[in-house]
Amino acid sequence: MIKTLNAVLLVVCGLAFTGVYALKFAIQHEATQISRLESHISDQEAELSMLKADWAVLTQPGHIEPVVIRHQETLQLAEVEPEQFGRFTDLPMRPAKPDAHAMDALFQALEVGVDPIGALLEEID
Amino acid sequence: MALATAGGPQIAIDGTRKVRGSLTQGRIRWMLLAIVLGFVVVGGRLVQLGMVETDTRIEGQARDVIQATRPPILDRNGAEMAVDIRVPSLYAEPRRIIDVDQAAESLLTVMPDLDPKWLRDRLTGDEGFVWIKRELTPAIEQRVMRLGIPGIDFITESKRFYPAGREASHVLGSVNVDNQGIAGIEMHMDRENVALLQELGLARGNALAPVSLSIDMRVQHVLHEQLVDAMERYQAIAAAGVILDIHTGEVLGMASLPDFDPNEPATALEKGSFNRITSGIFELGSTFKTVTLAGALDSSRVAITDQFDARYGVRFGRYTIDDFHGKHRILSLPEVYKYSSNIGTIRIMQQWGKDNFRAFLTELGFDKRVPFELPEMRDPVVPKEFSEVGAATASFGHGLSVSPLHMATAVSAFTNGGNYITPTLYHRSSEEAQSLYRPVISEQTSDAVRYLMRLNALEGSGSRMDDIAEGYRAGGKTGTAEKVVDGRYSSSKVLNIFASVFPLDNPRYAMVMMVDEPQRENPQSGTTAGWNAGEMTGRVIKRIAPMLGVAPDFSTAVDTNLVPPQLR
Numbered sequence: 001m002i003k004t005l006n007a008v009l010l011v012v013c014g015l016a017f018t019g020v021y022a023l024k025f026a027i028q029h030e031a032t033q034i035s036r037l038e039s040h041i042s043d044q045e046a047e048l049s050m051l052k053a054d055w056a057v058l059t060q061p062g063h064i065e066p067v068v069i070r071h072q073e074t075l076q077l078a079e080v081e082p083e084q085f086g087r088f089t090d091l092p093m094r095p096a097k098p099d100a101h102a103m104d105a106l107f108q109a110l111e112v113g114v115d116p117i118g119a120l121l122e123e124i125d
Numbered sequence: 126m127a128l129a130t131a132g133g134p135q136i137a138i139d140g141t142r143k144v145r146g147s148l149t150q151g152r153i154r155w156m157l158l159a160i161v162l163g164f165v166v167v168g169g170r171l172v173q174l175g176m177v178e179t180d181t182r183i184e185g186q187a188r189d190v191i192q193a194t195r196p197p198i199l200d201r202n203g204a205e206m207a208v209d210i211r212v213p214s215l216y217a218e219p220r221r222i223i224d225v226d227q228a229a230e231s232l233l234t235v236m237p238d239l240d241p242k243w244l245r246d247r248l249t250g251d252e253g254f255v256w257i258k259r260e261l262t263p264a265i266e267q268r269v270m271r272l273g274i275p276g277i278d279f280i281t282e283s284k285r286f287y288p289a290g291r292e293a294s295h296v297l298g299s300v301n302v303d304n305q306g307i308a309g310i311e312m313h314m315d316r317e318n319v320a321l322l323q324e325l326g327l328a329r330g331n332a333l334a335p336v337s338l339s340i341d342m343r344v345q346h347v348l349h350e351q352l353v354d355a356m357e358r359y360q361a362i363a364a365a366g367v368i369l370d371i372h373t374g375e376v377l378g379m380a381s382l383p384d385f386d387p388n389e390p391a392t393a394l395e396k397g398s399f400n401r402i403t404s405g406i407f408e409l410g411s412t413f414k415t416v417t418l419a420g421a422l423d424s425s426r427v428a429i430t431d432q433f434d435a436r437y438g439v440r441f442g443r444y445t446i447d448d449f450h451g452k453h454r455i456l457s458l459p460e461v462y463k464y465s466s467n468i469g470t471i472r473i474m475q476q477w478g479k480d481n482f483r484a485f486l487t488e489l490g491f492d493k494r495v496p497f498e499l500p501e502m503r504d505p506v507v508p509k510e511f512s513e514v515g516a517a518t519a520s521f522g523h524g525l526s527v528s529p530l531h532m533a534t535a536v537s538a539f540t541n542g543g544n545y546i547t548p549t550l551y552h553r554s555s556e557e558a559q560s561l562y563r564p565v566i567s568e569q570t571s572d573a574v575r576y577l578m579r580l581n582a583l584e585g586s587g588s589r590m591d592d593i594a595e596g597y598r599a600g601g602k603t604g605t606a607e608k609v610v611d612g613r614y615s616s617s618k619v620l621n622i623f624a625s626v627f628p629l630d631n632p633r634y635a636m637v638m639m640v641d642e643p644q645r646e647n648p649q650s651g652t653t654a655g656w657n658a659g660e661m662t663g664r665v666i667k668r669i670a671p672m673l674g675v676a677p678d679f680s681t682a683v684d685t686n687l688v689p690p691q692l693r
Contacts, residue, residue: 046211046263046281056205056288061346082596082667082677 194283195304196314196333198297200342201377201552207297207311207387210286213266213279214259219250221276228274232257235268259302260284285311287387289342292349295381295400295501296340296550299390308393310338310550313498338550339375344368347668348378351661356382359643359657365401366638366665367529371537371626373558374546377634377673381405401639402533404501406526410606410654411465412624412637413522413532418462418470419539419574420485421477423566429458429573430691431476435468441514446471449605459692462577463585465603471517479516486525488565489538489545495530496547505531522604529622533637536601536624540578540632543571569689576687578602579629583684586655590623593663596677597670598684601625601636601662603654608642618642621654623662628675630683638662 057063068077109116198207222228225248233241236258247255259282266279285300287293298309306312314336352364365381381401385392392398399405421427435456438447448466461469474482486492486507494502505527508515518524530548538545544562566574578600582591586603604622607614621640626632643657650656670677 042211042281049208049210052205053208053210053286053288056208059204060288060292061343062289062292062349065346065350079668080671082594082670082679085671085677087676 194333195285195300195306195311197335198310199335199337200340200345201337201375202341202343203337204342205288206293206338206340206342207285207287209283211281212260212284213263214282215257215261215266215269215277215279217248217255217257218276218278219248219252219255222248223275225249228277231272231274232269232277235265235272285387289346290388291384291386292380293340293342293345294384294387294393295402296338296345296376296379296499297387298499299385299387299393301390307390308501309387309499312500313550316500337552339370339373339377339552340379340550341377341672343672344378344669345380347665347672349380351665351668352380352382354664355640355643355657355661358646359640361640361643361657363397363401363641364639364661365405365529366636366661367402367533368665368669369533369537369548369635371541371632371635372546373553373555374534374537374548374561375553376548376550378669400499400501401641402529402637403495403497403499404503404528406503406505406528407620407622407639408523408526408606409529409532409622409624410522410604410620412602412604412622413520414462414465414470415539415574415578415602415624416486416489416532416535417474417477417482417520418458418577419566419570420482421473422458422573423485423543423570424477424481426477426481427458427473428691429689431458431473432456433458433461433466433469433472433476435461435466435472437468439468439471439517441517444514446517459577459580462602463581465586467521470520474516474520479511479513482516482520483511485565486519489531489535491525491527491531491535495528495534497530498550503528522606529637529639532622532624533635536626536637537635538565539571539574540626540629540635541571542568572687573689575600575626575629575632576689576692578626579684579687582625586653587623587625587659589655590625590659590663590666593660594627594666594670596679597627597666597675598629598678599625599627599663599666600629601659603659605653619652621652621658623654623658625662625666627666627670628678629687630678633675634673636662636665638665 071077106116194209195207197205197209200206217228219225225245228248229241229245232244233239239258244257247257257277269277269279283304285304287297294309296310298311298313299307300311301307306315348366348368352366355361355364363382366378367376368378369376379400379402381399383395383398385395385398387393422429432455435448435451436453438445446467448464448468450464451468452460452464452466456464456466456469458469458473460466461473490496491505491507494504505525507525507527508519511519515524534545534548537548543564543566545565546558546561546563578587579598580600581587581602582600587599587601590601591599601624604624606620606622607616608618608620609615610618619642621643623638624636625638626635638658638661640654640657640661643652645652646656
């Protein structure tokens with residue numbers, strides 16, 4: 001009786017040892033992975049901070065202005081003049097009623113094949 | 126058996142069972158003792174391990190402090206003005222270095238700028254930690270790692286980076302290598318709360334909530350660029366400017382040249398690169414007439430319809446104070462302002478009373494520093510009491526020195542309806558500002574000052590500014606202050622100031638611009654403030670008004686509406 005109990009206990013002991021060691025190694029493995037991930041995160045954060053700083057430099061008015069000046073001629077850029085600003089009040093008022101007569105004339109012209117607006121646009125070109 | 130009991134000593138003989146039993150008990154006792162001893166040893170070791178304090182400090186500083194972060198600083202639109210970047214720093218553990226000479230030699234191949242003797246001394250010894258070089262680039266980190274020297278390693282540090290470089294240097298200030306603010310708003314933030322957060326361990330690598338300033342980087346850029354342009358155009362020794370929101374006191378832009386690069390804090394120590402707006406005090410010359418007239422008009426003693434005798438200079442003993450461009454006739458109050466008449470201003474001040482004048486300066490806060498966030502401030506110099514002649518010169522801005530920021534806050538108060546509001550570099554809503562308002566002049570006087578400022582732009586010394594910033598209804602007062610050289614006022618060395626507000630029909634922004642010792646731009650131009658500080662103000666307004674949502678308006682009705690009813 002006691003001999004079998006001892007044998008069983010021995011076996012249980014052995015199993016427990018193996019289990020504990022397996023757990024230990026698994027945890028060690030996890031820990032290495034965690035630290036690897038952490039250092040990866042910190043690397044990426046460092047890189048991100050650099051990229052953010054880069055972005056801040058590139059969007060700085062002081063950085064954009066020289067670029068604008070360099071391409072001023074090709075892109076025909078110029079400083080805005082006060083005269084170029086308009087106001088809503090400067091716009092003509094909407095006509096009280098749509099001009100049905102003119103619309104009819106326009107549609108008839110289009111049906112015949114004459115495009116007065118197209119002609120206007122061509123003139124501008 | 127009787128024989129045995131009667132004679133001889135008794136002999137007790139234990140049975141074999143009993144002998145074995147006591148032996149076992151003895152063994153058990155010894156075993157128990159051994160086990161207890163074993164546990165004591167284990168327990169003792171545990172306690173010992175618990176007592177050990179691992180030294181994670183780096184040259185007397187906690188490792189955390191070195192990696193401490195600072196909150197990013199944003200402008201009012203969310204653009205970054207200061208950010209933290211993570212950079213590698215090289216350190217050595219001398220007690221783990223095997224061959225000092227070899228280690229030093231291989232390090233020098235990567236970083237030839239290190240001093241070989243210093244490096245060898247640094248690596249020799251028994252210390253656990255010494256810095257070799259801080260804040261390096263990732264490229265250098267890679268090359269050093271490839272050398273594979275034992276006892277040499279990197280630690281990631283936070284470094285402050287200012288993307289705008291010099292543009293907002295005086296606002297931002299700078300930090301030292303340990304990430305502590307040493308100037309500007311960085312220093313102010315440390316005094317306020319960042320230092321506390323770092324101490325509590327809350328500022329460790331985690332992102333802190335960003336700090337938003339009232340600065341608009343677009344406005345700041347234009348201001349800085351125009352100041353650089355002015356330095357070159359007028360061959361000036363210094364130039365400075367500040368732009369305030371007159372209703373909330375928020376500073377939208379502030380720059381002073383010569384400046385420094387906050388990314389290289391050592392440049393901040395260069396002579397002459399102090400912030401002229403806050404820590405420079407100057408005799409602000411004729412711009413002070415705005416102050417005198419505003420105060421006088423607010424009293425019941427001077428009315429805008431009054432006339433003043435400017436036919437002859439004002440005599441004080443041996444001295445006579447005269448006008449620069451003298452009209453030498455009777456002038457109305459608006460004419461005194463428009464022609465910048467010293468005589469007229471003295472007469473106005475005298476009619477108002479010199480003690481009232483002095484009390485008004487106190488009310489405007491000209492006796493002490495402007496309450497402001499930047500640590501770089503200087504006390505103004507204003508006499509405690511005015512003599513007759515002292516009051517006379519002070520009325521047109523001589524004999525007392527205040528900072529340009531004083532003038533900017535005064536002009537803001539004069540045009541926003543008469544309420545004094547302290548300037549700030551942080552966000553402030555109009556409700557918050559209104560709770561801080563302190564009335565200094567009445568609303569009617571404020572309207573009159575707006576009229577006077579616009580009048581000076583239309584017909585007076587501000588016309589050069591108005592030609593450039595046409596349509597934006599700007600107005601202001603010039604000031605050409607002669608500098609004191611060897612105890613005398615010099616006419617060749619002047620400090621030019623222009624204090625202005627725009628748009629005057631619905632005033633929103635106040636500016637004070639300053640050019641120090643300007644030269645003529647070309648032989649046809651002059652050296653008075655209208656030619657340099659004035660024109661520069663015009664150029665700034667023309668650029669920033671569209672950014673700030675001020676639409677141009679060319680109708681003359683705007684200007685006629687500004688004229689006070691008594692003068693129509």
